[in-house]
Amino acid sequence: MNTKGSPLLTTRFTEELRNQNLRTWEAAVGHQFVKELFDGSIDDTVMAGYLTQDYRFLDAFLALIGAAVASADTLEARLTLARFAGEVAGDENTYFQHSFDTLGVTEELRRETPNTAATTGFQALFREAADTREYAAILSVLVVAEWLYLDWATRVSHPRPTDPVHADWITLHDYPGFHELVAFLRAELDRVGPQDRDTAGDFFGRAVDLELAFFDAAYAHPLTEAGREVVR
Numbered sequence: 001m002n003t004k005g006s007p008l009l010t011t012r013f014t015e016e017l018r019n020q021n022l023r024t025w026e027a028a029v030g031h032q033f034v035k036e037l038f039d040g041s042i043d044d045t046v047m048a049g050y051l052t053q054d055y056r057f058l059d060a061f062l063a064l065i066g067a068a069v070a071s072a073d074t075l076e077a078r079l080t081l082a083r084f085a086g087e088v089a090g091d092e093n094t095y096f097q098h099s100f101d102t103l104g105v106t107e108e109l110r111r112e113t114p115n116t117a118a119t120t121g122f123q124a125l126f127r128e129a130a131d132t133r134e135y136a137a138i139l140s141v142l143v144v145a146e147w148l149y150l151d152w153a154t155r156v157s158h159p160r161p162t163d164p165v166h167a168d169w170i171t172l173h174d175y176p177g178f179h180e181l182v183a184f185l186r187a188e189l190d191r192v193g194p195q196d197r198d199t200a201g202d203f204f205g206r207a208v209d210l211e212l213a214f215f216d217a218a219y220a221h222p223l224t225e226a227g228r229e230v231v232r
């Protein structure tokens, strides 16, 4: 049957989850941070604060990917997730090191900068998802983190900004391998999520809320000129 409403044409599970959180999702994807990143107008103190917090996100996120490797139910998924961990530990980590150098953010300053509530919230959510040891719960958080970032990075048709700190952050979330990764993560959650609907919906929704809070926090907690070793 090809009629509308046939089981074959029902909404994908991940689409359903996004629809349940659409207002917050859209607020995150269309955030001032994204607009200013694309037009190159984002203040260095905002970018420096954002990246300082996001480097802590990266640390906790790597641990969550490890939990996904451990809980996946197929070799194919384990291989894909392990390669994904390699990307984060490789190119993405290198991006952070270069950007901290460019912006003049020293290790000492990063050490002295406290977590924002959104960063602490993500760390707790990642730990909670990992502790379930359930692939569906872990995937629900991974899907939000990667799909929402793919969405903002690909939605705007602006040309790339010239500053590598800005341009490379966009490229890290819009290259062919990243599109494939998000397609993979979504397909996995579409496959295993419906058996664990409530848990998936709970983790997915909390992750979307934190994504919006994380962008807001970048403006509420810029890394100020006074505390920063200004290189440019």
Ligand SMILES: Cc1ncc(CO)c(N)n1
Pocket (backbone or CB within 6 Å): 054, 057, 145, 146, 149, 211, 214
């Ligand atoms: C807050 C946040 N969400 C998602 C991503 C993409 O992994 C990121 N780097 N930071």
